[in-house]
Amino acid sequence: MKSKDYRNKYNRHLIHPWSDFSFLGKDDSSxxxxxxxxxxxxxxxxxxxxxxxxxxxxxxxGYGRKEIADAVATQIMELGYACSFSVINNKEVELAERIAAHTPGDLNRIFFTTGGSTAVDSALRLCQLANNIKGQSYRKHIITRDKAYHGSTFLAASVTGKERDKSAMDTIQDSIHFLTAPCYFYHSEFASEEEFCDFLVEELESKIQEIGPENIMCFIAEPILASGGVIVPPKGYNYRCWQIVKKYDITYIADEVVTGFGRLGHWFSSEDEFGVIPDIIIFAKGVTSGYIPLGGYAVSDKLLEGFIGENADGCTYLNGYTWSGNPVACAAGLASWDIIEKExxxxxxxxxxxxxxxxxxxxxxxxxxxxxxxxxxxxxxxxxxxxxxxxxxxxxxxxxxxxxxxxxxxxxxxxxxxxxxxxxxxxxxxxxxxxxxxxxxxxxxxxxxxxxxxxxxxxxx
Ligand SMILES: Cc1ncc(COP(=O)(O)O)c(C=O)c1O
The missing domain is CATH 3.90.1150.10 (Aspartate Aminotransferase, domain 1)
Incomplete structure (x- = not known):
């Protein structure tokens, strides 16, 4: 079948992400x-x-990786599905162990999701649970940045700072705070990148003080803002923001959906590239080399400590997906990992x-x-x-x-x-x-x- 024929059928039957509805069904060039x-x-x-x-x-x-195809095919024949709500499967355990071994600090525990948005959502909901259990249910405010992209579930879209993404659909407004995108190219009013960085860090601290640190659930940040236009923050920015956030005992979430799994030459870039040890790291995309949908977060033992075991107060983490820890996706992740290592x-x-x-x-x-x-x-x-x-x-x-x-x-x-x-x-x-x-x-x-x-x-x- 020719491209034209596929496009005709596409025009009849499909909606793509970020479709401009003025042109729905009228695509003659993709x-x-x-x-x-x-x-x-x-x-x-x-x-x-x-x-x-x-x-x-x-x-x-890259495309056409026989090793991943073989691992996925073998896994489908061996165990094509496992419900992580009730059983443990061998592949999720193996992949979680590997990821935990390569995260910084004590980020030793992994929660698997179906992609980046659901990972962001799940991490934010974990923070909500933590605060509710600890009797701090007033800690609802989230600090993020203009031009950040964190996904398209309701919560992830709400912490996203891309102007266009907010134009036509609803997001949570009252508890989300946006700081200046750390892009020097747009800020020639500052004499130097260092001066701009000082401004950004002061802006963060002022925002924390304005909201009141005790009311803040977390700060969420991509180490390099990806979809917002590959914004590489000024030197020292990530580290200094982390220091400020930790000074006020606020949870720091690094969204490494893009910067993880080798894009910057590290499994995770937070510590290796920027000297930051987050409380939570989000990952997705490259974890399976894109072959099978998978995402998740790694969370620190210290953060969890406050609300597990005796501290859990009988509460349950009411969050998860049919394909959480899916063995086929995890097998793809392991195979991709092996290639990254071997090559x-x-x-x-x-x-x-x-x-x-x-x-x-x-x-x-x-x-x-x-x-x-x-x-x-x-x-x-x-x-x-x-x-x-x-x-x-x-x-x-x-x-x-x-x-x-x-x-x-x-x-x-x-x-x-x-x-x-x-x-x-x-x-x-x-x-x-x-x-x-x-x-x-x-x-x-x-x-x-x-x-x-x-x-x-x-x-x-
Ligand atoms: C930094 C970042 N976080 C989260 C997401 C959302 O991931 P997904 O599209 O897998 O839901 C993306 C997607 O581009 C992303 O770039």
Missing amino acids: TVIVKGDGVYIYDAEGNKLLDGPAGMWCMQT GLLEHVKEIAPYFQQQLRTLKDIALVGDVRGAGLMAAVEMTSTADNEADLLEKDFVVGEMVDAYCQQFGLVVRPFINICIISPPLIITKPQIDELVGILRKGLELTLADLRGQGVCVN
Whole structure:
């Protein structure tokens, strides 16, 4: 079947995440993919495309991994399902033990979910339970940041700080507090990144004092804000925020859904990259290399201590999913883990990331490019366009993003922009020649888009 035929059926029967309902059922251009191999995906016509975002930051070991396929097939035949509400299965135990061995501090206990949103939700609900048991049910306030993305369940969406994601649907308002996104690129009013960092840390402390530390349930933060535009905070920011949060005895949750499982060259980046030992770490995506849905959190023994055993006061953690600790998903996680270890992918990321970052930064000479930023194997190329007001700017930014993506796809690269930002986070197995291919195509896409915009009389610098 051709792409056109799939699209017709898609238009009739499917709703995709973040669908613009003005165009529901009217998609005549989205790429239809039918196959993947290594860092490449293939459309229904057989066209080969380098997968710039690795699916959605998740295909760590790349496509077509026989080891994962075999592990999953074997597991399905051995034990295709186990209900974690009532029994223990061998694979969840094995995977939990491995994860716990690689988390910082005393984060020794794992709760498995079906993905990142449900992991965030579950962690926040754990904090609620903790406070309720401890007689601190007034501790309801959550501090998060603008441009953070934590998922799309009601609670996870409520702590998400992306402007667009809040525009048309309900979220919890009264107990969620948003701090400035730690992106220096947007804050040229500060003389230096250090000065900006001082401002951010002071803002956090003032917010804590304003709410009253005793009323705060937690601070939740991605070490690098991923979907918000790969925002790498100023040096020392994560560490200093953690110090402040702990000074006031508030729970620190690190959302490592993107930064975990090798994207920055570590199993988890909190301590190894930023010197932070959170109370809870959220993970998902790369844990199975994206092959099977799985997520979860790791929680510290110290945090749990206060409300388990005799302290539990007869309360139950009324939270879980049909597929919590699913043995097939965990088998995929173990197989992906084995590949990362066997092929030295954490070391590979550490070695190749400087080249990746440096090559992408060469794109800064294109007038359409406002900023290139990133760390490890995650980066953002942010395009600038001009307009008189916010609404026009957003509209133009969407168009620019789509133009770049369309050109790149013509030449064999998927960039899938978030509005005006190309997110590049390839599978961890990417090689130097493949990075050259990626950057070369992106350059062509950006230059052609710039020429089109100039042709249309749209002013770009
Ligand atoms: C940092 C972060 N947290 C949570 C999520 C939500 O994960 P999921 O889409 O698996 O529910 C995402 C997804 O992109 C994410 O980037």
